[in-house]
């Protein structure tokens with residue numbers, strides 16, 4: 230039987246999914262908004278369907294429109310990618326109910342992990358350490374709230390339980406600001422996510438962002454594909470990622486990896502998932518689980534040779550898939566630089582036409598991108614243009630390879646953050662792997678005129 234998969238996304242991840250489907254001998258359906266007719270993956274898809282106008286709410290987030298496209302083309306499954314509807318439990322449920330297998334975990338798991346308080350309480354049952362804090366409903370009494378926070382210890386971070394994408398968080402460093410900031414954060418959470426529920430966590434001052442990639446077969450078996458370090462961030466958005474994360478406490482790492490695998494086995498987790506942690510003073514603190522493919526998945530693929538996207542598709546469609554931890558071998562080190570269409574000094578998005586460009590290539594270099602000369606970068610969607618990934622025997626060789634790749638790569642017509650990457654990769658703190666999530670905003674920009 231030849232399966233047909235609808236790719237409910239755009240840009241580089243749609244192309245990544247299309248490539249995986251083609252290798253698996255599957256047919257593909259590409260969907261697109263009015264302004265996206267020239268997306269690269271559409272040129273290779275077996276069928277294409279326009280799902281609405283440019284505004285994401287009317288196209289890539291439009292569930293009825295995507296389901297109509299699925300019905301029209303009679304697909305077997307829907308690949309969500311990341312962003313848009315990838316973590317929308319209603320979408321997952323409706324796909325499955327309509328007879329189009331959602332490629333990912335079931336709607337209930339997505340819902341549970343999508344609410345940060347529920348997720349935290351849930352993973353604690355599996356001996357996964359979380360950030361200390363207060364997750365119950367806050368009392369109405371100001372004195373009681375102050376007492377609770379005093380016990381956690383300042384500084385704390387207020388977080389919207391429905392938050393995401395680095396939004397809905399606020400740090401409080403002294404008691405006199407507490408009540409006021411709680412009110413502001415609640416109001417913002419209500420406006421942004423339609424849910425004013427917030428919770429309080431100890432603010433971890435100088436951690437690394439470490440994540441663990443897991444794969445479950447949906448039947449009770451699961452493996453891990455090791456760690457990634459995504460500490461190079463600006464405004465909680467990742468810029469450079471690498472695998473594996475180096476210099477972690479071996480004992481705590483082994484325990485945490487095992488706890489993550491156990492959780493996924495217990496809940497019969499299906500597909501790819503990532504547990505995200507803050508790491509400080511040898512301790513892991515869970516912050517959230519993403520029930521989808523991550524932008525940075527290629528670094529894990531490069532050091533394991535494990536095709537995560539193919540695994541997602543095969544598992545979802547019930548194609549024989551044997552998960553065996555003993556067959557996962559880690560080789561060398563991989564880095565990923567996210568090339569964004571943005572001004573490297575102001576970080577303002579920089580849409581427009583790419584008049585001329587050249588990709589990077591060579592031994593140990595992977596290039597995941599949908600752009601080409603003449604492609605028009607739309608202002609409607611995120612600014613990710615390309616992911617350059619290098620793999621080498623050591624971290625320092627992977628950095629040198631990346632610098633060479635970045636020298637080769639060029640884009641004309643729009644601005645990109647390429648020069649920012651080149652500077653970070655030569656910066657002593659990064660080169661010595663001493664950076665934390667504070668590095669870019671606190672250390673780097675202070676000393677670098679961009």
Ligand code: ADP
Nearest residue numbers: 360393394395396430431432433438465516666
């Ligand atoms: P989102 O879902 O919006 O990405 P996360 O919970 O994953 O939110 O947190 C994103 C980033 O916010 C983290 O990588 C880290 O930089 C910062 N952060 C979150 N929780 C804490 C905390 N308790 N202490 C310090 N920084 C935090």
